[in-house]
Amino acid sequence: MLKAKIFVQLKASVLxxxxxxxxxxxxxxxxxxxxxxxxxxxxxxxxxxxxEAEVRTQVDKICDSLLANPNTETYHYQLExxx
Amino acid sequence: MLKAKIFVQLKASVLxxxxxxxxxxxxxxxxxxxxxxxxxxxxxxxxxxxxEAEVRTQVDKICDSLLANPNTETYHYQLExxx
Numbered sequence: 001m002l003k004a005k006i007f008v009q010l011k012a013s014v015l016x017x018x019x020x021x022x023x024x025x026x027x028x029x030x031x032x033x034x035x036x037x038x039x040x041x042x043x044x045x046x047x048x049x050x051x052e053a054e055v056r057t058q059v060d061k062i063c064d065s066l067l068a069n070p071n072t073e074t075y076h077y078q079l080e081x082x083x
Numbered sequence: 084m085l086k087a088k089i090f091v092q093l094k095a096s097v098l099x100x101x102x103x104x105x106x107x108x109x110x111x112x113x114x115x116x117x118x119x120x121x122x123x124x125x126x127x128x129x130x131x132x133x134x135e136a137e138v139r140t141q142v143d144k145i146c147d148s149l150l151a152n153p154n155t156e157t158y159h160y161q162l163e164x165x166x
Contacts, residue, residue, distance in 0.1 A: 001118065007125060022126070025149060031141055035084065035129040042090060042125035043105070046118040058114055066108060 002047045004059045006077040008068045009040040043067060052079055085130045087142045089160040091151045092123040126150060135162055 010016050019037040026034045045062070047055050056079065063075045093099050102120040109117045128145070130138050139162065146158045 009125075019126075022149070026128075026145060029145075029148065031145060033131045033138075033141065035131050036127075037129075038127045040125040040127070042092075042123040043102075044121045044123070045109075046120075048116045048118050055116075058116065062109060062112075062114060065112065066105070 001082040002050060002052065002055045003080045003082050004043075004045045004047065004055065004077050005080060006043040006045065006059065006063065006067065006075060007040055008043065008063070008073050008075045010038065010072055011074055014072045041067070046082065050081070055079060084165040085133060085135065085138045086163045086165050087126075087128045087130065087138065087160050088163060089126040089128065089142065089146065089150065089158060090123055091126065091146070091156050091158045093121065093155055094157055097155045124150070129165065133164070138162060 016038050018039045022037045022039065023034055026037070045059070047058070049055055059077055059079075063077075064070065068075045099121050101122045105120045105122065106117055109120070128142070130141070132138055142160055142162075146160075147153065151158045
């Protein structure tokens with residue numbers, strides 16, 4: 001079995017309103033040293049396969065078709081063997 | 084400056100309905116090899132400080148008071164130096 005650890009993040013050029021809201025909340029809570037916050041998705045998918053090349057092909061398709069918005073987001077991932 | 088890379092994840096014992104929905108969607112899209120999906124938050128916070136111990140104290144407080152629900156979620160993080 002292989003586990004894909006996938007990060008789906010807004011492109012650096014895209015405003016992150018949720019992150020801005022968290023930064024503001026943190027300033028209001030007294031954490032004045034916070035400069036910036038970016039909020040992303042982290043997704044783990046477990047595959048019933050040990051074939052890295054095949055799983056990579058599937059993860060690319062899954063990210064392109066379901067998990068990431070190609071207009072505003074980028075993704076990267078690592079594969080990890082599981083027992 | 085220090086960047087905190089924070090993962091906020093549902094406890095393993097807590098059902099992840101969003102992850103279940105993604106697993107079902109992937110099966111319907113033909114990705115039959117997907118066994119399980121877990122969806123988490125990944126948050127990067129940039130601090131205007133180079134004092135690791137101080138930033139760790141702040142990140143713990145921020146996670147406990149704002150980012151994570153102690154009933155259902157756990158968190159872990161790494162710090163990374165930034166120019």
